[in-house]
Amino acid sequence: MDPPPASLLQCIHPYLPHTIPHKPFVTLTYAQSLDSRIAAAPGTQTKISGAATKSMTHYIRSKHDAIMVGIGTVLADDPKLNCRHEGGKSPRPVVLDPHGKWDYKSSQLRQLVDNSTDALAPYIIVAAGADIETKNEAEITRQRGKYIRLALSQNRLQNWHLIFDQLDKLSISSVMIEGGAQIINDLLSFQKTEPFVDSLIITIGPVYLGEQGVQVSPPTGVVPTDCSWWTGSDCVMCSRIGRR
Known part of the structure; x- marks a missing residue:
């Protein structure tokens, strides 16, 4: 994978993590269409980012301790959640799976962790009473x-x-949070009273996905501050949001 353009790295650099006492620094980052859709339909994987911004995503992953996604994203995309930026470290995957739906032993990530010296096994967050398949728990434990x-x-x-x-x-x-829509909307909806998110880095692709697409739109308004923009075949908006 080619590195991101220098101008793009310069744009995102001020919005990368710094130390915050007692809480992780949270970067919310995702790609959306012009009509604020992150997928063409529920449960489908949709290409939105160009080559430069896709490379940017892997660079940002290398700057975080963990990468978080929800179970919907995992079931739709079977993502590897690693870093392909040359010289970068892979973050720890964190998957929100309250009901223990993910069949980890059959995932691409499980295979990657077995065959790579860099990829990390996930931390899977489940509800206290979730019924976890014994083989999945054994596989997760084996891979640390x-x-x-x-x-x-x-x-x-x-x-x-x-x-x-x-x-x-x-x-x-x-923590770098990549989605899906329910998690993004949830965090943004709390932002005025409980600012969990510190930085917002959004790729906007030159496409309309239509009204059947999966929309990112929190129930109440949120106003990002200190915005910077990068433009190429698509564009990136970086902003501060929440704690300084």
């Missing part, structure tokens, strides 16, 4: 990942506090 059981409830705000507090206890000081 883990299931993290938390007292998740219908209170989404409380759940996010539990999740980020647990990651802090695991010495994860920075």
Whole structure:
């Protein structure tokens, strides 16, 4: 993979993680269409980013301790969640899977961890009462990942506090959150009162995906600050949002 253009690295650099006491630095980053869709339909993988911004994503991964996605993204994309930026380290995958749906033993990530010296096994966050298949738990443990059981409830705000507090206890000081839409909308919806997110890095592709697409649009308005833009075959908006 070719490195990102120098001008793009210069644009994103001020928005990369720095130390925050007692909480991980959170970067929310994703690619969307002109009509704010991140996929053409639920459960499908849709190409939006160009080559430069795809390379940027892997560079950003190398600058974080962990990369977080939800179970919907995992089931739709079977992602490897590693870093392909030359010389960069892969982050620890963190998967939000409250009901233990992911068949990890059959995933691309499981194969990658077995065949790579760099890729890390995931931390999978599940509800306290989730029924985990024994073979999946054994495979995760063998690869030095883990299931993290938390007292998740219908209170989404409380759940996010539990999740980020647990990651802090695991010495994860920075988290890159890539999706999916439910997680993105959830975090943005709390941003005015509970600013979990620190930086926002969004790739905007020159395409409309239509009304059947998966939309990112929080229920209340959020105003990013200190915005910077990069343009190429697509464009990138970087901003600060939340804690300084």
